[in-house]
Amino acid sequence: DGGITQSPKYLFRKEGQNVTLSCEQNLNHDAMYWYRQDPGQGLRLIYYSQIVNDFQKGDIAEGYSVSREKKESFPLTVTSAQKNPTAFYLCASSPTRTGGIYGYTFGSGTRLTVV
Amino acid sequence: EDQVTQSPEALRLQEGESSSLNCSYTVSGLRGLFWYRQDPGKGPEFLFTLYSAGEEKEKERLKATLTKKESFLHITAPKPEDSATYLCAVQVYEGGADGLTFGKGTHLIIQP
Numbered sequence: 001d002g003g004i005t006q007s008p009k010y011l012f013r014k015e016g017q018n019v020t021l022s023c024e025q026n027l028n029h030d031a032m033y034w035y036r037q038d039p040g041q042g043l044r045l046i047y048y049s050q051i052v053n054d055f056q057k058g059d060i061a062e063g064y065s066v067s068r069e070k071k072e073s074f075p076l077t078v079t080s081a082q083k084n085p086t087a088f089y090l091c092a093s094s095p096t097r098t099g100g101i102y103g104y105t106f107g108s109g110t111r112l113t114v115v
Numbered sequence: 116e117d118q119v120t121q122s123p124e125a126l127r128l129q130e131g132e133s134s135s136l137n138c139s140y141t142v143s144g145l146r147g148l149f150w151y152r153q154d155p156g157k158g159p160e161f162l163f164t165l166y167s168a169g170e171e172k173e174k175e176r177l178k179a180t181l182t183k184k185e186s187f188l189h190i191t192a193p194k195p196e197d198s199a200t201y202l203c204a205v206q207v208y209e210g211g212a213d214g215l216t217f218g219k220g221t222h223l224i225i226q227p
Contacts, residue, residue: 004158035217040219042220043204044217045214103161104161105161111156
């Protein structure tokens with residue numbers, strides 16, 4: 001079945017450590033997105049990419065980095081510069097940047113906790 | 116700045132008790148308004164896209180409507196399996212930030 005796969009489901013990070021969250025899609029979508037979700041807050045856009053080898057910062061990009069070397073993959077690295085990384089991270093994709101009539105397709109999320 | 120406000124924050128209904136969730140928005144130019152359902156610990160699941168005032172979409176017990184300032188998600192005769200957080204999001208035309216701007220969601224509980 002087509003969809004978005006995020007891994008791992010749970011991730012624990014020590015202080016000062018960089019960690020990478022995986023996002024893979026087999027929907028042949030051009031655009032991919034990373035969102036962060038905190039309790040009591042709406043989803044906030046971290047980074048997005050509309051085409052391979054190109055990506056743009058979202059509203060809260062500080063302390064994060066991404067790459068888009070393949071159409072199917074859009075990994076997110078949470079660096080040690082991100083001071084409050086504990087959150088639920090969601091990856092999404094869409095056929096085009098506008099989302100089309102079916103909106104964005106989301107993965108099942110990665111819950112990152114700082115220990 | 117584009118803003119999306121959802122109300123109420125939480126809503127508890129008895130099974131079969133119909134109600135509506137509200138999503139009000141302030142944007143520079145609306146391209147589309149999206150409704151999603153999110154279960155605990157999972158990613159949002161797409162429900163509807165609305166593009167213009169007066170538009171309506173239906174799916175089972177859910178019906179979404181759109182005006183120039185807000186959208187409503189009407190839930191008719193809900194069942195316990197309709198319990199979830201319902202998210203509203205907007206997308207604007209060129210010149211606004213790309214991606215979707217989300218509201219904080221309405222946490223809906225349907226009691227048997």
